[in-house]
Amino acid sequence: MLKSPKWRFKNNQDKDGGAFSKLYDMTTMFVIFLFALLTLSKFGKACGPSEYKSASGECCPMCNIGSVVRSDCTGDLSTTCKPCGPGTFMNGPNGLHSCFSCRDCAESQGLYIQSTCTTIQNTICGVIDGHYCIEYSNSQCIHALKHSVCELGQEIKTPGTKTSDTVCVNCTHGFYSSSGLTCTKWTDCTARDEIQTEDGSSVKDVTCTPKRRERYYLILPVALIPFFFISLWLFPQSHKLSGGKDRGTIVVSKMQVTPLAGSLCLNPCISPAVYNIFSVCCDLAVVEKLEYL
DSSP: OOOOHHHHHHHHHHHHHHOOOOOOHHHHHHHHHHHHHHHHHHOOOOOOOOEOOOTSSSSEEEEEEEEEEEEEOOBBBOEEEEEEEEEOOSSBBOOOSEEOOOOOOGGGGGEEEEEESSSSSEEEEEOOEEEEEEEEETEEEEEEEEEOOOOOOOEEEEEHHHHSSSEEEEETTTEEOOOSSOOOOOTTTGGGTTTEEEOOOOOSSOOEEEEOOOGGHHHHHHHHHHHHHHHHHHHHHHHHTOOOOOTTTTEEEEEEEOOOOOOOOOOSSOOHHHHHHHHHTTTEEEEEEEOOO
């Protein structure tokens, strides 16, 4: 009976110690949670769409297009900005401390300046004519090469553009290309009444030579020359045999003789002995009188 109060006191003491332990644990957890909350509120807070987080963790207003941050905001002081200098640009609101450098459109890279750089826009480069782009950055060409040149014996199948190279094809048999631009058909010598003396190839045409022309119209006049001199010799002999008259002279009066073109008429006044012979080469326009005196 005397031990019962002692047991009760010990039991009450155990109950008080357990409650205090639980309270201590809850207090510790609350302090840790509060510290984490304060930490997150300072360093983990998301800035607004027109703000940027400074090095100290504050959310500062951004600088406008064409400018960058000179100094971050602190307390009640807002962000101070500075404009971009020559050769630099900034194409959007930002929290940066330096501007971007303008792009260089180098001719050695097949580029030219299509639009000059400003404080709010980068340089826009264009592809030089006769070149095509092979490398891009942010949808802008940064390197271009010259179009390929077709070789002799080839022609251009597809011309080059700003984005693609020239496509070349070989000339087929019977065609040639001496410039590398287009294939041309070999010349048909027969159609030109000529003789082919040299074959063609993919880089040169066939060689045609005119046929040898026969000049028959020279044969007759040349052949008549001996007859002319023979007739000149025979005529005086025939005159002597006719009676030896002193007046046995042939006079052709008022005779107009027109030599034919290309003929070999040597004298417009001819003897009757050779009259028939040279009538083929002389046109007697007017013959009024032919008599023996």
